[in-house]
């Protein structure tokens with residue numbers, strides 16, 4: 417149960433950077449839910465379609481275990497060559513209900529994507545249709561960009577923000593990926609040796625977005641993962657450069673300006689929040705309303721997105737190791753793992769700051 421579970425949880429075993437086969441399942445969220453929902457993946461998986469640059473290689477799990485049919489299909493390809501359809505094929509082997517079609521970003525046809533139409537934020541788009549139309553009219557672009565969209569095989573890496581990345585010199589390896597997704601305010605500048613220098617997209621929500629405009633990477637996409645209706649209003653205000661009437665509802669101060677053109681902004685398909693929460697992790701449904709215990713971390717949402725849209729998926733910088741409270745939580749600051757526990761004491765809807773547990 418180590419890999420995905422520790423990735424989805426604020427828990428994980430010890431630490432090295434490695435490739436690991438693993439188990440999908442268990443629970444996630446800041447308030448743990450002990451029993452996975454029916455239908456959640458909770459069996460030992462025969463090798464996840466991920467290159468896991470990770471906290472731990474669990475004992476005896478040093479190499480990937482691949483189902484036989486995939487060995488026949490992909491076995492002849494030389495090492496490093498992109499394997500078309502590999503992530504989806506392996507997901508299907510692990511989880512037969514896996515259905516690939518789920519666009520990365522919302523486009524003007526979003527109403528036709530039935531999986532999201534009947535859910536409120538963060539699991540769908542119900543009641544937000546008009547504002548999404550507004551936003552998409554301004555962005556006018558809905559893909560990764562011409563070059564990547566036309567590439568027949570894409571290797572993606574999802575960069576978690578974990579302290580494990582510090583001093584591992586994985587930057588060069590990370591930069592080899594075609595698509596590099598970064599999350600929230602994790603910096604690149606000054607950390608290139610460990611985390612690489614390329615950013616294809618930065619996925620975030622208002623409270624997580626970088627506030628210093630100079631820290632945004634040129635040429636990267638700014639992707640909103642909306643967790644509440646107010647998040648769409650925030651993006652609209654950023655795009656149309658209008659002042660938000662009220663910031664009531666944000667749990668932390670938010671960026672007022674994002675130095676990206678509308679054509680460089682996207683809305684992440686909320687289906688990935690839904691699928692990560694209910695199908696893969698098995699969080700409680702709570703009538704599809706956002707509430708304590710049913711929100712996956714952004715990293716797991718991003719991985720879910722990549723599994724649907726990339727031919728190969730790697731992850732790096734994941735793992736909440738609560739057994740080492742003094743280990744750094746993030747690679748870019750001094751806050752320790754124990755700070756997460758402190759934050760969990762804050763209530764939703766209340767403004768909180770990360771305590772300075774250093």
Ligand SMILES: CC(=O)N[C@H]1[C@H]([C@H](O)[C@H](O)CO)O[C@](OP(=O)(O)OC[C@H]2O[C@@H](n3ccc(N)nc3=O)[C@H](O)[C@@H]2O)(C(=O)O)C[C@@H]1O
Pocket residue numbers: 423575576577578579599600601623624625712713714715716733734735736737744745746756759769770
């Ligand atoms: C205080 C608080 O709420 N912290 C949350 C922060 C915070 O909101 C933002 O940094 C903005 O300030 O955001 C989160 O996450 P955060 O921005 O810390 O990290 C992004 C993703 O990386 C993975 N991660 C991070 C640290 C670590 N030691 N192990 C990891 O596996 C996680 O998958 C994580 O999602 C979030 O959005 O999910 C989750 C964090 O719990």
Ligand SMILES: CC(=O)N[C@@H]1[C@@H](O[C@@H]2O[C@H](CO)[C@H](O)[C@H](O)[C@H]2O)[C@@H](O)[C@@H](CO)O[C@H]1O
Pocket residue numbers: 446621623643667711712713714756759760761762763764765766767768
């Ligand atoms: C550690 C923790 O529970 N923080 C919550 C914070 O959660 C974060 O919310 C984000 C969306 O806004 C996103 O879901 C991220 O993955 C969460 O860690 C907030 O929900 C906040 C609301 O008051 O409460 C904090 O305790």
